[in-house]
Amino acid sequence: MQKLGIIGCGNMGGAIARSLPGKAIVYDSDPRKVEDLNKLADIEAASSLEDLLANVECILLAVKPQILPSLYPLLRKQQSSKKAWISIAAGVPLSVLAKELESEQVVRFMPNIAASQKAAVTAYAAHQNCSEEHIAYARSIAQSFGQAFALNENQFSAFIGISGSAIAFMLQFCHALSMGGVKGGIPYSQALEIVSATMNSTNALLSSSKSHPVELATMVCSAGGTTIEGMQALSEGAFDAVVMHAVQSSCEKSKAMEDRALLAQEISEKR
Template identity: 50%
Template sequence: MKKIGIIGAGNMGSAIARALSSEKDWHVAVYDTDMSKLEGLGDCTIAKSLQELLQSEDLLLLAIKPQVLPSLYPLLRNLGSRQKKWISIAAGVSLETLTENLGTENVVRYMPNLAAQVRQSVTAVTPGAKASDSLKETSMAIAQLFGSAFLLPEDQIAAFTGISGSAIAYVFQFLHAIAMGGVSEGIPYPQALAIARDTCLSAVALQKQEDANPIALATKVCSAGGTTIEGMRSLAEGNFDATVMAAVSASSDKFRLLEKMAGQNRQ
């Protein structure tokens, strides 16, 4: 039986806990200072204290807000963090900061997204330079239980945030915009949203199956003098590509700033 302890039961922590506890070969223990967050975690064991969790588990996942970590590090060190293996989903907290404050180089960073709630997260997995092979393998396997996983170096996490962690919100915005376009043309919003959603799903399914360049697929839809090319022209006039690329860069830049601030504030 594989075992993991999860510190923090917010949206991400609880989503990962549910995904792992649904697997027969995983035992999951969870601790959170807010007991109400621990309700509805299925087959998870609820730890009564942080000390209890660290005493019983060798592999631990930090799923708490980055601003809380500095005050928690001393307690974790006192409870033997140096002898543990760690996975962190604390945004903006570097491997260097984690290593210095946990007292071990056996550390991996995750950058998941909101779709972890439905086991469809796209997660960046970034092991420390001296993380054990077993931790690297285990961290990849865990991430694949709640979605897809991509092994990335730490200097690409900011970019990954722009195209996945934050970009899922851009997709929601795009979905809403298409649906509102349907409303302006006379289709009620609930039906327009359902149509837009299934259209997005069908487009992704086709691209994934054919593994084709998205522009090549878009060109296939555009008949000469037809309806689609008029819509594409409108997107071009509105600088659609440049706007989306700027949004990715803005999110990536903000991530770098937060990471820099977290490094300056480390204990």
């Protein structure tokens, strides 16, 4: 597999670099991030953007979305048009990436932070004129750090709500469950271990069963038993509505970011 260049070695760029089968060449404006990553992953450090682009054919953009506008001109100077690109930036559409990078060889990813454990769930979508070769390469990159799902780009915002961002919702749920355990007399660290194992049990059941989640949950509820009491408390706390609202909030923010990126590009084209 050809070497991948990575710009940005923070939470996600670092997590991806750690799970790639080959050595990535990485660049970060903060050299300490590269030093820290070097202790965890087999990487090559590029001394500059120029150095990075001179040594790879495909580059994964892993900087915050708001950094991209200042990065594009620097990348264009290094002949971005001759490179293939993967972007993991939330809320930055393929059309904007292709125009700014002057390349149609662009694939958009939405991974999650579990890439560090090769357990990410990644949505991918390619520019309409992207080559099959680059799509296949990008897919193999996504699969090297977890599962990959081909999605239409217009489903990316919803995907962020149920995966990219939702991993944080699930972690918060795990914390809340553990605090419930603490209230019941189990120390936090032990409660968290038990909750994490219970998440694994849930996933094993859900992914191997053809039953609807509600059907499985109903099997847990003994008549007049313990679970139904907790289920009633969840219902009174509008659990489903709160979770759906969280998903919708992340989805709407992603759509607003996409709209803003498209508008900014429209304005710059008119100048």
